Amino acid sequence: MGAIYLIRHGQASFGEADYDRLSGVGIEQGAVVGAELLRRTVRFTEARSGSLARQRKTAETVLDWLGVRTPAKEDPRWNEYDHVDIVAHHGGGVPQDAADSRGYQAVLDGALAAWIGAGEDTPCAESWPAFRARVRGALEDLVAVLGKGENAVVFTSGGVIGTLAGHLLGHPETGLLKLNRVTVNCGITKLVAGRSGITLLSFNEHSHFEGRTARLLTYR
Template sequence: MGAVYLVRHGQASFGAANYDVLSDLGRAQARAVGVELARRGVSVSAARCGTLARQRATAELALAESGSGTPVEPDARWNEYDHVDIAAHHGGGAAQDSADPRAYQDALEKALTAWIEAGADGPCAETWPMFLARVRAVFDEVSSSLGKGERAVVFTSGGVISALCGDLLGDAARGMLSLNRVTVNAGLTKVVTGRSGTTLVSFNEHGHFDGEATGLLTYR
């Protein structure tokens, strides 16, 4: 039985000119999840990440802390949905505003709902069916490559993780909309593969942010 650990990237720079950069807190979160992987004794057979800067930086910091010498392989299919494009076409162009993140989150969730409902006929460069197809494909590729007892760690984003988890539970769209809002930065999700198929074992674990590390817990 193989296992895939899906790790959400650390906190990015919400409201800044360049969102796709880990904040100082995000870097600390990335190191903390690496320590957690080491504590669990996860022997990394394969490491993957998206090509976004926040995903790659999280991978580099976490793997260094975990003690894994496994090189990380970037693959754009692990990238998050394009929130700017979706907001432009389905959310009236709502922009990130560090002064009112809750209002932006509400606007984004409405835009995501409209994006999903628009289906293949939607105006975005990447429609919901296209997004789902690519994340299914890259996940299947990684999970099917694992032998008995092998472990892969993938550093990606909340939307990707939520869609995949929803898919494993029978409803990718519902997972995307309901799970995405509660994913924590540098949270851990575990999926196992074996003779009986692919099974979601845990979602969004963040016990490594309990106790003295509670200040590292963020959702956005």
């Protein structure tokens, strides 16, 4: 039975002009989760990353800790939904504000719900059904190349992880709207693939951000 480890990227630069850049905390988080995976002595035969800068930098940091010199293979299907586009069309175009992250989160929550409700009729470049299909396709294609007992690691985002976890539990919409909100930066979600299909084994593990590293626990 092979396992897929989904790693949410480190903290991005919320409220700044270049949101997609990892913050200093985000780089530290990547080192901590890299050390955690090293401690588990898991051997990965496949590594994937979305094409977003925050995902690629997290992958680079973690794989360096693991002593893996081959970069993660980029696959844009692991990219996050476009929150700017969704808020523009379903949330009044409210900009990110580092001084009021909770206020922005409330707007985003409402915009995501409206985006899901609109289905294929959304004016956004990517609809909810299209997003859901692409992340499921990315997962299924990854599972298809894993041999017996082989493991893979994927560096992606909270919306992708929440949606896939929700899908495996029977309700992807709840996954995006509820599970996505509690994913921590550089948290670990573990899936297993076997004869009966893909199963969610653990979600959002983050004990590596307790004790001395508790200051690094972030949600955005």
